[in-house]
Amino acid sequence: MTKFIDLTLNGISTGAIYAAVALALVLIWRSTRIVNFAQGSMLMFTTFIASAVISSGGSYVLGFVVALASGFVLGGVVERVVVRPVEGAPPLNPVILTLGLYTLIVAIAGMIWGNTPRSFPAAFSLRGYKVGGTTLLFTPNDTFIVLVVIAVAVALAFLFRATSLGLRMRGAAFAPEVARLLGVRVGRLLTLGWALAAMVGSLAGVLVAPSVFLGPNSFDPILIIGFVAAVLGGLDSPPGAVVGGIVLGLATSYVSGYEGASLVPLAALAILVIVLMIRPTGLFSATKERRV
Amino acid sequence: MLTVEGLTTDYGPVRAVDGVSFEVPEGSVTAVLGANGAGKTSLLRTITGLVRASSGTVKLAGEDVTRLPVEEIVRRGMAHVPEGRGVIAELTVAENLRLGGLWRGREAAPLSEIYELFPRLEERSTQPASRLSGGERQMLSIGRALVGRPRALLLDEPSLGLAPVLVAQIMAMVRRLADTLGLAVLLVEQNARSALSIANRGVVLNLGRVVAEQEPDKLIADDQLLHAYLGF
Numbered sequence: 001m002t003k004f005i006d007l008t009l010n011g012i013s014t015g016a017i018y019a020a021v022a023l024a025l026v027l028i029w030r031s032t033r034i035v036n037f038a039q040g041s042m043l044m045f046t047t048f049i050a051s052a053v054i055s056s057g058g059s060y061v062l063g064f065v066v067a068l069a070s071g072f073v074l075g076g077v078v079e080r081v082v083v084r085p086v087e088g089a090p091p092l093n094p095v096i097l098t099l100g101l102y103t104l105i106v107a108i109a110g111m112i113w114g115n116t117p118r119s120f121p122a123a124f125s126l127r128g129y130k131v132g133g134t135t136l137l138f139t140p141n142d143t144f145i146v147l148v149v150i151a152v153a154v155a156l157a158f159l160f161r162a163t164s165l166g167l168r169m170r171g172a173a174f175a176p177e178v179a180r181l182l183g184v185r186v187g188r189l190l191t192l193g194w195a196l197a198a199m200v201g202s203l204a205g206v207l208v209a210p211s212v213f214l215g216p217n218s219f220d221p222i223l224i225i226g227f228v229a230a231v232l233g234g235l236d237s238p239p240g241a242v243v244g245g246i247v248l249g250l251a252t253s254y255v256s257g258y259e260g261a262s263l264v265p266l267a268a269l270a271i272l273v274i275v276l277m278i279r280p281t282g283l284f285s286a287t288k289e290r291r292v
Numbered sequence: 293m294l295t296v297e298g299l300t301t302d303y304g305p306v307r308a309v310d311g312v313s314f315e316v317p318e319g320s321v322t323a324v325l326g327a328n329g330a331g332k333t334s335l336l337r338t339i340t341g342l343v344r345a346s347s348g349t350v351k352l353a354g355e356d357v358t359r360l361p362v363e364e365i366v367r368r369g370m371a372h373v374p375e376g377r378g379v380i381a382e383l384t385v386a387e388n389l390r391l392g393g394l395w396r397g398r399e400a401a402p403l404s405e406i407y408e409l410f411p412r413l414e415e416r417s418t419q420p421a422s423r424l425s426g427g428e429r430q431m432l433s434i435g436r437a438l439v440g441r442p443r444a445l446l447l448d449e450p451s452l453g454l455a456p457v458l459v460a461q462i463m464a465m466v467r468r469l470a471d472t473l474g475l476a477v478l479l480v481e482q483n484a485r486s487a488l489s490i491a492n493r494g495v496v497l498n499l500g501r502v503v504a505e506q507e508p509d510k511l512i513a514d515d516q517l518l519h520a521y522l523g524f
Contacts, residue, residue, distance in 0.1 A: 164394050171380055171391045178378040181340065183366040183395030183440060 002134055007257040008250065009138035015249020016149035017208045021226025022233060022241035023153065024201035030236045031173040031193035032083065033091070037098040040223030041105035042078070042198055043205035044216060046071040048113050050206055051120055051214055060121055067202045075198025079191045109216045117218060120209035145207045152200060153242050160238070169193060221265070225252065228272045234285025243283065247271070293318040293476035294339075294370075294444045299348035301331075301338045301500075308334035310500035311348065314493075316444065316476040321467060323487035323494045323508070324480045331500035332480040333375055336446050339478070340372040341365045352444060367395055371442035375449045377429040379436075381422035385413055388421050388432055393439035406435040409465070427458040434465070444476040445469065451483045459483065463490045488512055 021039065028036045036042075050067035054060060082101060086093045124140035160166035171179040172189040180186050204226070205219060212218050229248045233240025248268055255267040275283065294316040301309035309331045316322045326332050337343040339350050341362040350358045357365045366372070380388055386403065393400025407414035410431040416424060421432060430450055437445060447466065451459040467490040470477045481487035488494050488508035496504040496517065504517055511517065 164390070167383075167387055167391055168394060170383065170387075174382045175378070175380045177342065178374065178380055179391070180362040181342075181366060181372050181374065181378065182392050182436065183363050184391070185363050 003257060006137040007253045009136060009142065010257075011250035011253030012246060013138065013142035013145050013249070014253060015229075015246035016146045017204050017222065017245070018226050018229045018248050019242045019245025020149050020152065020200055020204035020207065021222055022229035022245045023156065023238055024197045024204065025227060025230040026233070026235060026238055026241040027156075027193055027197035027200065029230070030238075031169070031190055032079075032087075032094075034083065034094040034098065035227070036197070037095065037223075038078070038101035038105060039198075039201050039226075040219045041102045041109070041216075042074055043071065043201040044214075044219045045105050045109050046074060046198075046202040047120065047205035047209050047214055047219075048109055051118065051209070052113075054121060060123055064123070064206055067206045068199050071202025071205075072195045072199040075201075076191045076195035078198070079194035083194065084187075084190075106216045113216075115216055117213035117215035120206075120214045122210035126210065141210065148203065148207065149242075152203060153238070156196075156200075156238055224265070225268050228268045231272060231282055232275050234282030237282070237284035240282060240284030293353055294478060295349075295351040296335075296339060297349045297351070299335070299338055299350065300346045301334050301343055302346045303334075308500050309338055312495075312497070312500070312502055313348075314495050314502070314505060316478050317492075318443075318476050319470055319474045320492040321470050321477040321479055321490055323484075323491035324478065324497060325482070325484045325487060325494055325511075326497035328482070329499075330497040332482075332497055333448055334500070335497065336372060336374075336448050336478070336480055340370055340446060342372075363395075366440070369441075369443035370446065371437035371440060371444070372446040373433045373437050373448060373450065375452065377426075377433040379421040379424070379429050379432050381420065384418055384420055385424070385432055386417040389413070389417075389436050389439055392436035393441075396440050399441065401439045401441055403439070406439060409438070410435050426453050427455070427462075430454065430458075430462055434462075434469075438469070438473075442475065444478065446478045446480075448480045449482065450479070451481060451486055459486050463487070466490060484518070485512075 024039055025036060028034055046067045049070045050063035053066045054063040078101065082097060083094065086097055122141040123144045126139050126141050128136045128139050160170055168184050169189050169192070171182065172184055172186040173193070176186045208219070208222055225248055229244035230241050232247065233244030248271065251271055252264045252267055256264050297313050299309055299312045300307065312335060314322060324332050324335065334343060338345050341360060345358055349356055352368055352370055355368065357368055383391065389403050389406055412428055413431055413435055416428065421429065424432060450462050454462065463486050466477055466479060469475050479487050479491065488511060491508050494506060494508050494511045495502055496511065504511065
């Protein structure tokens with residue numbers, strides 16, 4: 001029973017990180033219908049920046065803030081410089097573009113910081129809570145991860161549901177041309193959407209780095225599972241991304257704990273296949289009519 | 293209020309709008325008529341900047357807005373209700389309406405004003421726009437355009453797919469908007485009789501060119517014109 005509780009708590013913590021990655025992917029998909037395959041490399045890059053700040057004497061908080069700020073800027077720049085030119089192009093173009101961007105960023109990170117994985121400090125203790133005589137696998141740092149991701153999800157929900165900026169962003173995402181006809185400056189909002197998404201991705205990078213070490217390719221598996229979580233939730237549903245992340249976090253934690261870590265990727269993909277067979281649009285996406 | 297001079301639009305080698313000129317004074321309705329492919333929708337899309345004009349000018353209250361981005365043209369007081377209504381299905385009725393006036397800030401029309409014009413929208417305010425009927429969607433798209441308190445209103449086929457009784461209601465509403473709010477209304481329609489019943493002036497397009505521009509009575513009396521270009 002203790003093992004089950006441990007795996008459950010661990011799954012929630014890991015799932016929160018998957019949820020953050022999934023949120024980053026969903027935010028971009030909703031606004032530009034692009035799956036950002038460069039997301040993993042972008043969050044890796046901003047985590048390296050945080051690492052550089054911390055290793056040069058800055059505090060964790062400063063590194064954390066710098067990572068988020070650099071993610072925000074990087075996302076905005078990528079949208080304006082790289083993505084904007086292929087707006088309206090065939091769907092394969094942005095796919096190739098983001099894959100190319102992934103390769104470029106990984107190469108640049110390797111040139112700057114080297115390819116040897118390095119450690120990254122945690123915000124809080126990595127020693128598990130003690131309950132009675134038992135030490136749980138759930139740590140104060142895990143609590144921090146879960147609370148931060150919940151806070152971000154709530155903040156995004158508030159932004160989109162309760163502010164005029166969020167209404168503009170939703171309008172621009174759902175119907176860009178109509179939004180322009182209503183005076184909405186769609187281009188600026190797409191840039192802001194990418195910037196916010198990259199910032200959430202950067203958050204995931206900083207949160208997960210203490211447990212995976214930091215290297216140019218360290219976050220690739222997390223991006224894959226984050227993508228599965230996003231698809232599971234419906235790809236265009238932020239609440240779906242959070243639920244998808246938590247479900248995958250729990251499932252992979254149980255599989256890893258009871259069957260072995262090597263089966264985790266297989267389990268994630270199996271869950272994806274099963275859900276898509278039962279509900280092809282994902283768990284939270286509203287089924288829509290398709291124009292033929 | 294709205295002046296179009298020598299407006300020309302090309303889609304590659306195809307000329308969709310060919311040197312069109314007309315004027316829509318304040319508080320009046322100008323109907324643009326023509327068969328499918330005459331260039332009516334292209335004309336509207338060029339006026340609002342959705343399609344770049346090859347040549348010619350569009351002036352709103354004397355200001356040349358031809359080269360401005362769509363959002364800036366809208367912010368100068370031009371509202372365009374696109375073909376197929378253009379409601380955002382994922383947003384609620386109230387959200388659609390609010391979105392129409394955000395650029396106006398505090399000067400936007402309160403939603404209560406729109407609900408007075410279209411009481412049905414108030415009953416449906418919290419529902420997603422996807423649940424509205426065709427007539428309700430048309431009311432929503434017109435109401436949403438009005439929230440921004442425009443000076444010129446461009447309507448693309450507002451009667452499309454509506455029952456005759458609803459078409460009559462929508463047309464009467466458009467006339468009332470021109471009269472009471474002083475709007476310059478440019479009404480693109482295939483339903484020539486309905487459009488001319490409320491218009492001050494009619495412009496007939498064929499293959500992108502103006503083939504006639506007259507008062508509605510004279511257009512309706514011209515059997516040859518009606519038969520050749522409007523399918524009567």
